[in-house]
Amino acid sequence: MWFCLLLLFISFCNGEYCQKVEGNDIVIYANTSCSDYTLTSNKLTGDYTKYSSVIISVSNYYGISDFGSVNPFKARKVIIQIEEMSTSHSFLSFVNIETNFRLELVKSPYSFKNVQFTFYNGNSPTRIIGDVDGLLVSGSDDYDSNYHLPIQRTYFNSIPINLKFSSDISIQYLISSYEGSINKITPKSSNDKYFSQTCGGMVRYFSYKNIAIYDITTECNHQFKKDEEDDFNSFIVTITVSLSNYCQISLSTNNYIIRNNNRPSITHTVYTYPNQWLKYESSNQAIFKIYRKKEPYQKIEFSLTIEQSNEGTTLIKEVENNDKSISTVIISSSKPLYVLDDVKFSETTLTTKKSQIMIIGMKGITLDSIGYKNCNMMIYKEKTKECIECEKRYYLNSNKECQYNSHCIKINNQNHCIECEYGYYLNLNTKHAKYSK
Numbered sequence: 001m002w003f004c005l006l007l008l009f010i011s012f013c014n015g016e017y018c019q020k021v022e023g024n025d026i027v028i029y030a031n032t033s034c035s036d037y038t039l040t041s042n043k044l045t046g047d048y049t050k051y052s053s054v055i056i057s058v059s060n061y062y063g064i065s066d067f068g069s070v071n072p073f074k075a076r077k078v079i080i081q082i083e084e085m086s087t088s089h090s091f092l093s094f095v096n097i098e099t100n101f102r103l104e105l106v107k108s109p110y111s112f113k114n115v116q117f118t119f120y121n122g123n124s125p126t127r128i129i130g131d132v133d134g135l136l137v138s139g140s141d142d143y144d145s146n147y148h149l150p151i152q153r154t155y156f157n158s159i160p161i162n163l164k165f166s167s168d169i170s171i172q173y174l175i176s177s178y179e180g181s182i183n184k185i186t187p188k189s190s191n192d193k194y195f196s197q198t199c200g201g202m203v204r205y206f207s208y209k210n211i212a213i214y215d216i217t218t219e220c221n222h223q224f225k226k227d228e229e230d231d232f233n234s235f236i237v238t239i240t241v242s243l244s245n246y247c248q249i250s251l252s253t254n255n256y257i258i259r260n261n262n263r264p265s266i267t268h269t270v271y272t273y274p275n276q277w278l279k280y281e282s283s284n285q286a287i288f289k290i291y292r293k294k295e296p297y298q299k300i301e302f303s304l305t306i307e308q309s310n311e312g313t314t315l316i317k318e319v320e321n322n323d324k325s326i327s328t329v330i331i332s333s334s335k336p337l338y339v340l341d342d343v344k345f346s347e348t349t350l351t352t353k354k355s356q357i358m359i360i361g362m363k364g365i366t367l368d369s370i371g372y373k374n375c376n377m378m379i380y381k382e383k384t385k386e387c388i389e390c391e392k393r394y395y396l397n398s399n400k401e402c403q404y405n406s407h408c409i410k411i412n413n414q415n416h417c418i419e420c421e422y423g424y425y426l427n428l429n430t431k432h433a434k435y436s437k
Helices: none
Strands: 004-006 009-014 017-022 025-030 053-058 077-082 090-094 102-106 115-120 127-129 134-140 155-157 161-165 170-178 182-187 193-199 202-209 212-220 235-243 248-250 255-261 267-272 277-280 286-292 300-306 314-320 326-333 337-345 354-361 375-380 385-390 394-396 402-404 408-411 417-420 424-427 432-435
Touching: 053 090, 134 170, 161 170, 161 202, 170 248, 182 193, 182 202, 193 212, 193 235, 202 235, 267 314, 286 314, 286 326, 300 326, 300 354, 326 337, 337 354, 385 394, 385 402, 417 424
Parallel strands: 025 053, 053 077, 077 102, 090 115, 102 127, 115 134, 127 155, 134 161, 155 170, 161 182, 235 255, 248 267, 255 277, 267 286, 326 354
Antiparallel strands: 004 009, 009 017, 017 025, 170 202, 193 202, 212 235, 277 314, 286 300, 300 337, 314 326, 354 375, 375 385, 394 402, 408 417, 424 432
């Protein structure tokens, strides 16, 4: 391996691509003379934040395809420039990113419409800049990697461009743009569809496939300015849908209302994010495989079955507590819940915060069918699960079970009996009223 010093450039070989430090930047580029496909990967990982920019040269034949893998990629700014491109497509996938960064696309004789950018699990740049004529993007949550960034919120700031997209199953957020700088949007296939919503000058684009949309509403609380990034707390999109085929439902950028579920035997996938929610209104049974993945909290996965019922709703929402020390997936239901099963928590580390699941029965619904008789509210944690609130006229005994006792007339915030009717006394060991002989 040769290390050469040429003017201000320091170059070194790294398998299918080479790297050279140029001033405050690092350039990564294809070079057949230093290529050895048996020794390297095309996945770029590591900490590059000491450089002002990471400059990537893209061609059809050599170069980077993934930013981050099992190990993350860190950078302050990424610049993509095309050196050679045929009519076939190249792929740049943002898989595991630990830093907010901007992506700059450098205009050249070759078009970016043949380079597909895929943003996995919220691992996306906060802004894409550059005067390019065409862009091909897609998004996906169906990947077993980390959610380091807050949400997938890529904002495009450029002259008007043509946007081409490919859609994943269900609805995926694509990109945001100020005042419609995207002048044409084209699906990659006839099955791919899209829609857009506008709030205070900001236009947000979504793709969808294999899902029926009834209604889209937008809550807009902000007037955006040029060069300002999309704010998902002040631009809230709620989509009412019907399920007929398998769907992956990502709560990263919008809320869902499921009005109909025409295939109740299918297990649908739900990815939760903080503050976004899913409301299930259909009278048919529903089976969900639910994933909570966003870092720095524990990953959770579990299965939930909602019974057939003509009344009530079930709400699924992830929230962070005030000091952001714990994340809770809350399931509040006035429909009967049949099964909550296969609950798995990832192990905590020095950098991982706790996660938990809270189940709340509403309007007379108790959690009997999932193993907690006469319980209205329960908590699943990594190593424990317990009832924390009983239905009316029941209280928690020392075994954390809901016990009926008409002689208890007052309970505390922990649902323990603290006062008995006349002629009875409180047994401090069992926490229930005993007859005083």
